[in-house]
Amino acid sequence: MTDAHYSHPKLVALYDTLNAWDDSRDFYLSLPRAAPERVLDAGCGTGMLATAFAAAGHRVAGIDPAAAMLAFAMRREGSDRVDWHCATLQAFRSEQRFDLIYMTGHAFQCLLRDEDVLAAFRSVAGLLAPAGRFVFDTRNPVAQAWRRWQPDVSRRTGRTPAGETHEMFHRLLEVDGPFVTFETSYRIGAGAPPLLSRSTLRFHEAAEIAERAGPAGLCLGELWGDWDRSALSGDSPEIIVSLQAE
Numbered sequence: 001m002t003d004a005h006y007s008h009p010k011l012v013a014l015y016d017t018l019n020a021w022d023d024s025r026d027f028y029l030s031l032p033r034a035a036p037e038r039v040l041d042a043g044c045g046t047g048m049l050a051t052a053f054a055a056a057g058h059r060v061a062g063i064d065p066a067a068a069m070l071a072f073a074m075r076r077e078g079s080d081r082v083d084w085h086c087a088t089l090q091a092f093r094s095e096q097r098f099d100l101i102y103m104t105g106h107a108f109q110c111l112l113r114d115e116d117v118l119a120a121f122r123s124v125a126g127l128l129a130p131a132g133r134f135v136f137d138t139r140n141p142v143a144q145a146w147r148r149w150q151p152d153v154s155r156r157t158g159r160t161p162a163g164e165t166h167e168m169f170h171r172l173l174e175v176d177g178p179f180v181t182f183e184t185s186y187r188i189g190a191g192a193p194p195l196l197s198r199s200t201l202r203f204h205e206a207a208e209i210a211e212r213a214g215p216a217g218l219c220l221g222e223l224w225g226d227w228d229r230s231a232l233s234g235d236s237p238e239i240i241v242s243l244q245a246e
């Protein structure tokens with residue numbers, strides 16, 4: 001089961017409006033060392049970044065378990081240059097080998113159980129070309145981003161691409177150790193009933209990530225704390241990790 005915001009057609013159509021191009025996409029697009037690289041976008045969502053990689057000349061595959069997100073991605077301009085698959089990172093297998101595998105937009109936080117993380121790392125280890133890298137981001141738990149997931153501070157309003165009004169806000173439901181559960185309420189069109197999406201995310205610690213990489217045959221390459229490539233520190237908002245084969 002995927003969260004409603006990745007499966008309800010109206011919410012999928014709103015995704016890019018609420019998650020426009022930002023510094024994180026520039027960061028990922030600057031990672032390839034040469035063109036063309038063989039690239040896998042794990043958790044590609046609506047395909048904004050995967051199609052940008054393809055437009056930059058890379059050979060790109062995109063995977064996502066949410067069929068509606070993938071269907072949206074497959075309708076994008078330039079989508080015919082990407083090889084799309086409906087799969088989780090844990091389950092995805094291919095004969096292809098990739099120079100760069102990335103997982104953006106905090107999709108890594110959808111991996112809730114230790115065995116999910118290990119299975120994802122094992123998939124990656126089998127898919128990486130020699131000297132290939134797996135780069136992904138997860139919100140730094142010390143920054144406690146969930147404290148801002150309340151209606152009064154998270155409310156956003158605007159217009160959909162179709163010109164309807166929209167309103168969105170989060171409501172924090174539970175913090176249980178590293179697991180944070182919240183509900184997102186969307187209202188699309190004046191007077192429409194709210195569409196609700198409930199999510200649980202895991203806030204991973206950097207040390208745990210490094211510990212889990214080893215048994216899958218991966219080791220830590222680089223560790224950043226923000227999209228400007230600053231080093232991870234006590235108050236960094238992000239944990240951005242680059243793993244490579246041992």
Ligand SMILES: C[S@@+](CC[C@H](N)C(=O)[O-])C[C@H]1O[C@@H](n2cnc3c(N)ncnc32)[C@H](O)[C@@H]1O
Binds near residue numbers: 019043046
């Ligand atoms: C917040 S969206 C990020 C989408 C895109 N990467 C971006 O940055 O815009 C999270 C995406 O991760 C996908 N996802 C969730 N669990 C996943 C898994 N185990 N493997 C791969 N993708 C997953 C969801 O379906 C969703 O499309």
